[in-house]
Structures are given as C-alpha cells and as structure tokens.
Amino acid sequence: MLITESGKEAMLYHPLDGKKVKCDLCNRRCTIAEGKTGFCRVRKNVNGKLRSLVYGKVIAANADPIEKKPLSHFNPGSVMFSIATIGCNFRCNFCQNWNISQSDEIQGEDLPPEDVVKLAKRSGCQGISYTYTEPTIFFEYAYDCSKLAHDNGLFNTFVTNGYMTVEAVKTISPYLDAATVDFKGGGDPVFYKKFSSVPNVGPIYDSLKEMKANDIHIEITNLVIPRMGDSLDRIRELAGWIKENLGGDVPLHLLRFHPDYTLKDLPATPQSTLEKTREIAKSEGLRYVYTGNMPGHEGENTYCPACGELLVSRYGFFIESWNIKDDMKCPKCGENIPIKGKYWKGKSGRSALFF
Ligand code: SF4
Structure with a gap:
C-alpha cells in the first residue's frame, strides 16, 4: 500500500464555501482552509478535500x-x-x-x-x-x-x-x-x-x-x-x-x-x-x-463488593492470582462480577516492543 504525502481522504467532514472544510471527527470541529491542517496537525485540506496524513x-x-x-x-x-x-x-x-x-x-x-x-x-x-x-x-x-x-x-x-x-x-x-x-x-x-x-x-x-x-x-x-x-x-x-x-x-x-x-x-x-x-x-x-x-x-486488586473476598490479585500489569468462577461469580457469595469476555490465563503481563 502506498501512502502518499497527502494521505488518505478523511471520514467525517463536510465542505464549506470557498474550498474550506469542516472536520466532524472531534469536538474542536475545526474549519480548515485550503492547504492548512486542523488543530491536531494531521488532517489537511488538500484541494477542498480533508485528508488524513497519518493513515498507516x-x-x-x-x-x-x-x-x-x-x-x-x-x-x-x-x-x-x-x-x-x-x-x-x-x-x-x-x-x-x-x-x-x-x-x-x-x-x-x-x-x-x-x-x-x-x-x-x-x-x-x-x-x-x-x-x-x-x-x-x-x-x-x-x-x-x-x-x-x-x-x-x-x-x-x-x-x-x-x-x-x-x-x-x-x-x-x-x-x-x-x-x-x-x-x-x-x-x-x-x-x-x-x-x-x-x-x-x-x-x-x-x-x-x-x-x-x-x-x-x-x-x-x-x-x-x-x-x-x-x-x-x-x-x-x-x-x-x-x-x-x-x-x-x-x-x-x-x-x-x-x-x-x-x-x-x-x-x-x-x-x-x-x-x-x-x-x-x-x-x-x-x-x-x-x-x-x-x-x-x-x-x-479486585474485591467482591458484596462480601469483600479477594478475587483478583495484581502487581502492576500482572495478574498474580485469579479467584473468580468461570461464570464470573464470586466463589464465596455468588455475586455476579461484571467482567466481559474471559480470563486469558497464562498470558498475563506479556509485553514486547516492535518499534
Ligand atoms: S483537531 Fe483534528 S480531529 Fe479534531 S476537529 Fe480539528 S482536524 Fe478534526
């Protein structure tokens, strides 16, 4: 994929008079004149079209x-x-x-x-x-x-x-x-x-x-x-x-x-x-x-709000112990613990730098 200097056409903007555009992506809602960028410096008006300069x-x-x-x-x-x-x-x-x-x-x-x-x-x-x-x-x-x-x-x-x-x-x-x-x-x-x-x-x-x-x-x-x-x-x-x-x-x-x-x-x-x-x-x-x-x-740590049981013990970004049932209930009192998805046991704390 070739990303040129002027990037990819943006989503969420609309044209204004005189080749200006209005960006509707964030609540700054910048009005951007031809050849200029918005407050974020990475969205530019090129010939009356808003382009993302950082795509990819x-x-x-x-x-x-x-x-x-x-x-x-x-x-x-x-x-x-x-x-x-x-x-x-x-x-x-x-x-x-x-x-x-x-x-x-x-x-x-x-x-x-x-x-x-x-x-x-x-x-x-x-x-x-x-x-x-x-x-x-x-x-x-x-x-x-x-x-x-x-x-x-x-x-x-x-x-x-x-x-x-x-x-x-x-x-x-x-x-x-x-x-x-x-x-x-x-x-x-x-x-x-x-x-x-x-x-x-x-x-x-x-x-x-x-x-x-x-x-x-x-x-x-x-x-x-x-x-x-x-x-x-x-x-x-x-x-x-x-x-x-x-x-x-x-x-x-x-x-x-x-x-x-x-x-x-x-x-x-x-x-x-x-x-x-x-x-x-x-x-x-x-x-x-x-x-x-x-x-x-x-x-x-996560504690059960109903009975105070220690449910998840953490150190920084590591999960040290997990004490919640597979159906996300407290093992002591059965309180429903609002955790979405599942516990990815054995993956916790892994980190690697790419660039
Ligand atoms: S700051 Fe960037 S994203 Fe926000 S409205 Fe301005 S140009 Fe759009």
Whole structure:
C-alpha cells in the first residue's frame, strides 16, 4: 500500500464555501482552509478535500498486557497489539508521550491494516489497542484495522480522551469492543482549559453516554495531579456522574501522576491522596475503584463488593492470582462480577516492543 504525502481522504467532514472544510471527527470541529491542517496537525485540506496524513504511519507498536491500558474488567490477562500514529487534539502539559503526540513532523513506519492484523496474530495477541496518542485523530486507520481485526477474530480497544464527536462514536461502534476514557483533574473545566487547551469538557460526557448506548465496554481513568488536579470535590462529582449515567459497575482507575513534559517540577502524587480519592469515589456508589501507577498497592486488586473476598490479585500489569468462577461469580457469595469476555490465563503481563 502506498501512502502518499497527502494521505488518505478523511471520514467525517463536510465542505464549506470557498474550498474550506469542516472536520466532524472531534469536538474542536475545526474549519480548515485550503492547504492548512486542523488543530491536531494531521488532517489537511488538500484541494477542498480533508485528508488524513497519518493513515498507516505507525510511530509505536508493542504487544502490551490489557491491564496496561488499563482495562481490568475486559478479557483480563489478554495481550493487545498496541499502535499509535503521531498527533493529538489536546495539548496536555503533563503528557507522558509528548514526543509523539506533539510532533510537528509526519513520520512513522508504513504498516497497512492487513499487516497490523497479521503482526497481531503472529505475536499471539487477542486484540488490537489504539493507544499512546489519541486514536480519534487517526480514525480512518483505526477504523480499517478494527474492521479487519473483527474479521480475524480479534477485538479492538481505544485508549481515548473521549473528545470525539457522537458521530465518530456511532461510526466506530460496530467494531469497537472496549474503551478506556481518560479524564484529568477530575474533569474540572478550568483545569482542562489551562493545562490541556480544551475549551469545553461537556462533549466527553456525551461520548461516554453514546458509548454506553452502543454497548461498548467502558472503563474510566482519572489522572490525579498534586496541587492542581486533586480536588476531592471534583472526584466526588465525577464519581457521582459515572454512577448516575453509566452505572456503579463501571471501573474507575485513579492514576498517580509522575512529573513529565512541562510539569517536571511537581512531585509525584502522594499515596495518601490516591487513597483518599479512592474512598470518596467508593462512597459515591462506584463498586470497582482502582489505583494505578502504584505497583503493589492493594488498590490494584479486585474485591467482591458484596462480601469483600479477594478475587483478583495484581502487581502492576500482572495478574498474580485469579479467584473468580468461570461464570464470573464470586466463589464465596455468588455475586455476579461484571467482567466481559474471559480470563486469558497464562498470558498475563506479556509485553514486547516492535518499534
Ligand atoms: S480531529 Fe483534528 S482536524 Fe478534526 S476537529 Fe479534531 S483537531 Fe480539528
């Protein structure tokens, strides 16, 4: 497959007067003049047609444990062929992958969808994850890979900031099995404006509702940043919204911040802050609240919300012990544990770098 400099024609856009186009893929809804790119830098108006410049241009590919996404209630223990292109529709000051998400240069290995699926199967993966940067901005590529993945018995997961339009969610939904939707700072609109250049957080909630309506498995993360994004009231509000709109069984992962990019002077989030936020989220009625980026902490484990039995013990991305019956019930009290798919025993924690 030859991807030319001007890429592949985009999905989800419409023409405007004077050869301008409007992109309908994410909620920035950029109006793009002839010869210009959108905010994400990877979608360009070429002669009045919007083109994706990163179709098939993979900047990172790894086989990762699904727990790394993190997804704890979807095919646990499976291994995901994980890919990204450059570009992002956010500008987060604390991005861990800023060198690829904020790159100005279109770069990457040419890897057509057929080869992605072949590599995923050859490396023993059960699914494909579109991750590291924002999958929305390489939507056409993710869409074609996902379709082919389903034809080949693989599942698909997005790790996303959730800023895609409702149209985009609807379009990908036949092929998207699960999504990790990442919040930062508890969803505080002021925080999003200041540290991620996002004008309005409302569309993220709309995407989540659309995902639920389309039966996509959802897990939510929230990055807890000390001093700036660790308000307990915001966590309370976010947890309450999840309970009310998505249900108390949706897992919430509270992630520890590590200094990165332009926020190198801040300390890592104290363990006690994560523990406090976890208690608050649970008190709002969420039954599965995890801590992340603190290997060995009990917040990584799954406990039965009815009887307290330890069901899954984890260390980082590894499953150390599994104590749930094959029908996903607690062995002690019979409580139904909402885990989709199956436990891929023996695969847990496998990881390999491709490029
Ligand atoms: S995907 Fe890119 S071009 Fe399209 S609206 Fe979002 S930022 Fe703009």
